Amino acid sequence: MKTNQQTNRRTAVVTGAATGIGAAITERLAGQGTHLVLVARDGARLEAEAERLRAEHGVQVSTLALDLSHRGAPSRLAEWLADAGIEADVLVNNAGVSLLGPVADTDAARVRGLVDLNAGAVAELTALLLPPMVARKTGAIVNIASTGAYAPAPYVAAYAASKAFVLSFTQAVWAETRATGVRVVAVSPGPTETAMNTRRMPGKRAPDAVADTVMSALRGRGPAIVDGRLNAFQTFVFGRLLPASAAARIAERSLRKAALRN
Numbered sequence: 001m002k003t004n005q006q007t008n009r010r011t012a013v014v015t016g017a018a019t020g021i022g023a024a025i026t027e028r029l030a031g032q033g034t035h036l037v038l039v040a041r042d043g044a045r046l047e048a049e050a051e052r053l054r055a056e057h058g059v060q061v062s063t064l065a066l067d068l069s070h071r072g073a074p075s076r077l078a079e080w081l082a083d084a085g086i087e088a089d090v091l092v093n094n095a096g097v098s099l100l101g102p103v104a105d106t107d108a109a110r111v112r113g114l115v116d117l118n119a120g121a122v123a124e125l126t127a128l129l130l131p132p133m134v135a136r137k138t139g140a141i142v143n144i145a146s147t148g149a150y151a152p153a154p155y156v157a158a159y160a161a162s163k164a165f166v167l168s169f170t171q172a173v174w175a176e177t178r179a180t181g182v183r184v185v186a187v188s189p190g191p192t193e194t195a196m197n198t199r200r201m202p203g204k205r206a207p208d209a210v211a212d213t214v215m216s217a218l219r220g221r222g223p224a225i226v227d228g229r230l231n232a233f234q235t236f237v238f239g240r241l242l243p244a245s246a247a248a249r250i251a252e253r254s255l256r257k258a259a260l261r262n
Contacts, residue, residue, distance in 0.1 A: 013036075013077075014038055017094070024211035034090065039064045081129075093142070096162075098114070130173070146188050150164075185217045186224040
């Protein structure tokens with residue numbers, strides 16, 4: 001793959017790019033002529049997606065099969081990019097996982113793995129790829145958070161807490177980089193039709209709709225955006241108007257049945 005300097009086009013690194021929101025984002029970026037580096041665990045599915053994007057959009061697409069929850073994986077990604085001569089103009093931290101059920105009934109190692117992927121990998125990749133962007137005075141980082149970031153969420157406690165980290169971390173980095181020319185923003189989807197979220201829930205959004213919000217966020221200025229008007233209203237109510245104890249009790253009643261069926 002030629003470097004973005006050689007082609008005079010932007011290159012975007014997208015994690016969790018094989019399916020769902022990640023795949024929808026890569027479609028939007030490729031449609032704008034952006035070269036891509038797709039990262040996910042499923043190498044075969046990644047390469048199939050890469051072949052389609054190359055054929056339909058004429059962009060250069062590289063793939064890296066990598067589980068970012070493993071210790072040292074973000075550093076391996078950064079080293080792989082450096083060895084390939086690729087500078088990331090855009091980073092989309094989308095890879096994530098969820099666990100449904102009471103923490104007391106959940107394997108502790110799976111909880112740790114969730115936090116390592118959803119929060120640790122996001123922070124590490126941001127810290128690894130941000131400095132060159134700041135040095136070039138251009139670039140963008142999009143961290144995919146969740147509406148669950150705005151209030152406690154029983155039965156998805158670790159997931160919501162990890163996304164709260166992503167939201168807070170991104171907002172802080174946004175403030176640090178406001179004068180550097182680098183765009184940093186958190187995008188918070190609500191329930192979305194993805195392989196990770198197979199439960200039947202009212203008001204689920206399509207990945208394409210979330211991808212449209214991501215592209216709009218890249219053009220914006222603020223540190224965070226919630227996908228969808230209803231989701232934005234709900235996060236305002238649960239995150240700002242209600243005490244955390246009340247929000248947690250309401251969420252517990254709402255999620256209890258789904259947790260019991262799991």
